[in-house]
């Protein structure tokens with residue numbers, strides 16, 4: 216990782232364990248939307264055999280199957296880098312299995328609670344049924360409002376503790392529990408929108424960027440905005 | 452086959468009747484509906500129809516239809532065979548294929564990954580061919596680690612001889628469950644699903660290519676006796692002989708498929724010198740790799756259903772002057788989730804003209820924009836070709852890469868070309 220502080224450092228945590236379906240899309244979109252505004256970026260891939268650097272700006276965690284998820288949680292806890300980075304003010308976007316493991320606890324295959332990284336006040340367990348399909352939710356006004364669209368594919372159910380706030384209210388799909396979707400706490404964001412959550416939601420990508428670089432110039436609407444509208448229209 | 456019990460004979464005859472009805476009613480090629488009727492009448496039918504035959508099951512995420520066709524072609528050296536060449540790869544399709552050829556002693560059945568353990572148990576095959584496992588239609592398919600585990604467990608209980616790809620860690624781990632195996636170094640272009648040891652979850656050491664091993668539990672790539680030299684277009688047999696392939700099908704994936712077919716044929720006593728000329732004759736498989744001519748332009752159809760398939764398709768594209776049309780749908784057979792588009796690196800298309808079409812062309816458009824690849828949007832192949840012809844009259848060839856239902860729609864528009 217470069218030590219040039221004018222570079223925005225996007226850190227993808229454990230692409231070997233937490234990358235099931237298009238998770239790379241979030242890093243690609245952040246990089247593109249930053250560079251379109253003249254912000255230089257660096258995408259750092261941190262594999263599970265490597266230490267997690269603490270000087271990153273935006274940390275991304277993707278989805279994973281049960282065993283890789285447990286392994287990733289264990290390694291992140293013993294490494295400690297991600298927690299220290301958030302204490303320094305880094306932004307985090309964690310999706311699906313990644314969302315669960317940054318919480319206080321999550322369920323293993325038999326729904327026994329395993330300890331999470333503890334940077335988001337949520338507790339997750341296994342639901343009766345698998346939530347698979349399009350999801351649409353209304354984002355809380357304190358984090359910019361608007362609507363998010365995505366695809367969910369998980370069996371988790373998530374309860375928020377007092378320090379975390381729901382990211383959005385579910386209009387279609389299950390999310391946390393059928394009524395809320397995702398959570399945030401300080402600069403840490405989690406969601407059940409799996410894989411490429413940011414490509415379909417350019418405003419959410421800009422929200423993450425603005426945490427680290429401040430006010431952003433608007434970009435002309437392009438394919439991302441069009442996809443956002445099209446997906447909502449297709450399912451609502 | 453005349454000793455088939457009466458009930459099974461009846462079921463088989465009923466199945467055949469239903470298949471002809473289905474064809475007559477133009478509902479499809481009849482392979483699924485016939486088997487479904489037969490299964491209702493006699494649940495043990497698949498096992499009964501398999502008895503006394505020497506069967507090969509072929510399973511993988513990608514390339515199973517093509518490899519089944521290659522093996523079928525090689526086995527015809529020994530006479531008539533039973534095979535599900537229309538790609539109906541679940542038990543109902545297998546029943547239809549076997550019932551259609553009651554006298555055939557040999558057979559080769561393409562088998563859906565999820566159904567492999569069940570079909571393996573029902574048919575007691577002589578050979579099981581395993582090629583690759585990678586992420587595919589995650590909204591409805593099983594997790595591939597779980598699939599590999601089930602493959603391995605069912606092979607541990609079986610007498611079947613395995614012909615498998617040593618270079619794909621998940622496949623090799625499954626195949627190592629079998630008592631007898633022939634290992635083929637069939638390559639693995641897509642590696643994103645095999646960073647971790649299938650046995651213990653450790654981070655695999657993956658060099659020098661194609662070697663792999665787990666530093667934590669010691670699981671390692673089995674020694675392969677067959678391999679392919681892609682640069683020289685050569686297959687190397689277990690006795691070290693280098694045979695020029697010169698196939699009618701394009702690309703490295705098909706060289707590997709051919710090596711696997713030749714290795715499978717050897718288990719039937721067919722020498723590579725006999726099988727290879729038969730493999731060369733195949734130029735398209737159920738529309739895959741076939742060309743249709745529209746507006747004076749030769750349009751070649753490539754099917755790609757998942758990230759690994761798209762990578763293989765990029766590798767067989769013509770030179771950069773040949774435009775490519777990408778078509779993506781998200782119907783149930785395609786998977787309703789298009790997230791996988793973000794696993795594919797499209798920047799390799801940057802030096803050619805690109806068109807996007809299909810129900811999810813907006814997803815493709817954003818994906819290409821993000822990789823900095825210029826593109827145009829189209830509605831159908833004929834329209835795109837007309838536009839290319841008007842703007843670049845010198846163009847005589849166009850490649851199309853499409854996922855499942857998008858591919859079938861294009862194929863149907865040109866008379867279900869084979």
Ligand SMILES: [Zn+2]
Pocket residue numbers: 648649650651652653665666667668669670
């Ligand atoms: Zn291991």
